[in-house]
Amino acid sequence: xxxxxxxxxxxxxxxxxxxxxxxxxxxxxxxxxxxxxxxxxxxxxxxxxxxxxxxxxxxxxxxxxxxxxxxxxxxxxxxxxxxxxxxxxxxxxxxxxxxxxxxxxxxxxxxxxxxxxxxxxxxxxxxxxxxxxxxxxxxxxxxxxxxxxxxxxxxxxxxxxxxxxxxxxxxxxxxxxxxxxxxxxxxxxxxxxxxxxxxxxxxxxxxxxxxxxxxxxxxxxxxxxxxxxxxxxxxxxxxxxxx
Amino acid sequence: xxxxxxxxxxxxxxxxxxxxxxxxxxxxxxxxxxxxxxxxxxxxxxxxxxxxxxxxxxxxxxxxxxxxxxxxxxxxxxxxxxxxxxxxxxxxxxxxxxxxxxxxxxxxxxxxxxxxxxxxxxxxxxxxxxxxxxxxxxxxxxxxxxxxxxxxxxxxxxxxxxxxxxxxxxxxxxxxxxxxxxxxxxxxxxxxxxxxxxxxxxxxxxxxxxxxxxxxxxxxxxxxxxxxxxxxxxxxxxxxxxxxxx
Ligand SMILES: Nc1ncnc2c1ncn2[C@@H]1O[C@H](COP(=O)(O)OP(=O)(O)OP(=O)(O)O)[C@@H](O)[C@H]1O
Ligand SMILES: [Mg+2]
Numbered sequence: 001x002x003x004x005x006x007x008x009x010x011x012x013x014x015x016x017x018x019x020x021x022x023x024x025x026x027x028x029x030x031x032x033x034x035x036x037x038x039x040x041x042x043x044x045x046x047x048x049x050x051x052x053x054x055x056x057x058x059x060x061x062x063x064x065x066x067x068x069x070x071x072x073x074x075x076x077x078x079x080x081x082x083x084x085x086x087x088x089x090x091x092x093x094x095x096x097x098x099x100x101x102x103x104x105x106x107x108x109x110x111x112x113x114x115x116x117x118x119x120x121x122x123x124x125x126x127x128x129x130x131x132x133x134x135x136x137x138x139x140x141x142x143x144x145x146x147x148x149x150x151x152x153x154x155x156x157x158x159x160x161x162x163x164x165x166x167x168x169x170x171x172x173x174x175x176x177x178x179x180x181x182x183x184x185x186x187x188x189x190x191x192x193x194x195x196x197x198x199x200x201x202x203x204x205x206x207x208x209x210x211x212x213x214x215x216x217x218x219x220x221x222x223x224x225x226x227x228x229x230x231x232x233x234x235x236x237x238x239x240x241x242x243x
Numbered sequence: 244x245x246x247x248x249x250x251x252x253x254x255x256x257x258x259x260x261x262x263x264x265x266x267x268x269x270x271x272x273x274x275x276x277x278x279x280x281x282x283x284x285x286x287x288x289x290x291x292x293x294x295x296x297x298x299x300x301x302x303x304x305x306x307x308x309x310x311x312x313x314x315x316x317x318x319x320x321x322x323x324x325x326x327x328x329x330x331x332x333x334x335x336x337x338x339x340x341x342x343x344x345x346x347x348x349x350x351x352x353x354x355x356x357x358x359x360x361x362x363x364x365x366x367x368x369x370x371x372x373x374x375x376x377x378x379x380x381x382x383x384x385x386x387x388x389x390x391x392x393x394x395x396x397x398x399x400x401x402x403x404x405x406x407x408x409x410x411x412x413x414x415x416x417x418x419x420x421x422x423x424x425x426x427x428x429x430x431x432x433x434x435x436x437x438x439x440x441x442x443x444x445x446x447x448x449x450x451x452x453x454x455x456x457x458x459x460x461x462x463x464x465x466x467x468x469x470x471x472x473x474x475x476x477x478x479x480x481x482x483x484x485x486x487x488x489x
Binding site: 129232 | 297380396
């Protein structure tokens with residue numbers, strides 16, 4: 001193994017590496033966003049207060065049950081197996097999914113299952129007084145969620161979402177089993193052609209590191225932004241207040 | 244004949260087997276300032292919370308402007324906009340700054356325009372002396388400042404009745420007088436107020452009527468003179484003796 005060989009592999013294959021890294025990033029970003037939205041939705045549905053014995057309450061119970069089953073299945077099985085089942089399962093029924101789309105769906109559903117728990121925890125951890133104050137001025141459940149609770153939940157789940165993004169950058173490698181041309185799959189092709197497995201994958205290793213490092217930095221910046229300034233400005237007469 | 248705004252009839256509230264309110268009957272008339280006193284755990288907060296349905300009563304009726312709001316058909320959200328609630332723990336919206344706290348309900352619930360809501364919020368923030376802090380987040384304020392914003396937030400909805408659950412117990416001593424002034428001003432303007440308080444001096448000064456509760460029942464009610472100076476019931480006398488000693 002030598003540095004020269006690594007350089008020459010890079011020289012020859014950099015467009016492929018770049019393309020693979022690009023696909024990996026796309027899968028990670030899209031699936032994290034989808035997962036976060038699924039998680040939010042499930043978290044909100046799970047915390048809708050059940051009102052006595054009404055038709056609505058029964059429907060809600062059934063929906064909650066289905067969502068719980070989904071969460072348990074996706075958290076309780078390996079993603080590599082899910083990818084096989086989703087892609088080849090649908091294939092058996094004559095549905096040929098685009099491999100990239102299948103990848104985003106599998107990682108997204110997986111992320112959603114984890115995020116649902118974080119969101120539920122984030123909603124439950126918010127002080128009861130916040131709900132009561134919102135109810136007392138006449139807000140409904142939906143308004144309370146949108147204007148009071150979820151903005152606070154967003155902030156609380158941001159670190160968990162960041163972790164998911166980083167996990168997804170790495171774990172999307174397992175999607176090579178359904179031949180998605182992400183970074184790992186691409187590297188396998190490169191190494192298969194030049195038989196320099198160690199050198200080819202060392203490059204890949206660094207690319208993953210760079211991507212996860214940058215992702216975590218960006219998230220740190222977003223967190224800081226959301227927290228706002230440490231100090232407020234006392235308003236003098238002239239200034240316009242900021243809503 | 245006085246116009247009844249809130250008329251409570253045979254109200255009961257239990258938490259499991261624990262009866263917290265038992266056959267409570269009382270009325271708040273338009274323009275009246277009523278103070279609710281009683282020892283800790285007597286059910287004052289529970290009664291206030293039943294009135295705006297933060298707790299669901301176990302039985303009885305709550306008549307608001309002639310309608311029983313415990314009817315299934317009644318629009319609870321709409322009803323609550325007529326009641327301004329000030330909590331013991333402030334409960335400001337942590338994600339919003341001071342101004343937004345006073346604006347969000349007006350805009351989203353009352354559907355007021357942004358400008359109208361802002362002007363109204365600033366009016367009340369000025370009354371409570373917090374208009375200079377419009378940009379501050381709740382976590383950046385002291386307890387006293389938070390409570391004043393909370394009062395402005397409730398007032399900004401222009402409710403028909405203001406409910407206060409010990410509004411001054413968290414305020415700095417020098418703020419109490421200022422808040423009382425605001426509340427008197429509101430009373431003069433015809434606002435109807437129901438105030439739970441542990442401060443007897445305050446109750447005597449501002450209320451038209453004082454209601455004394457003990458163990459979930461109303462023991463005595465009347466003018467501040469009648470209840471606080473010349474109480475008839477033994478339990479009231481005992482309570483006052485205990486409180487005044489402190
Ligand atoms: N959510 C609840 N579940 C069970 N019991 C409750 C609940 N809320 C209140 N209680 C009980 O109801 C009783 C009355 O409580 P409440 O808070 O109304 O008293 P209070 O008169 O406001 O007292 P304080 O002056 O200390 O605020 C207490 O014994 C309390 O433990
Ligand atoms: Mg209380």
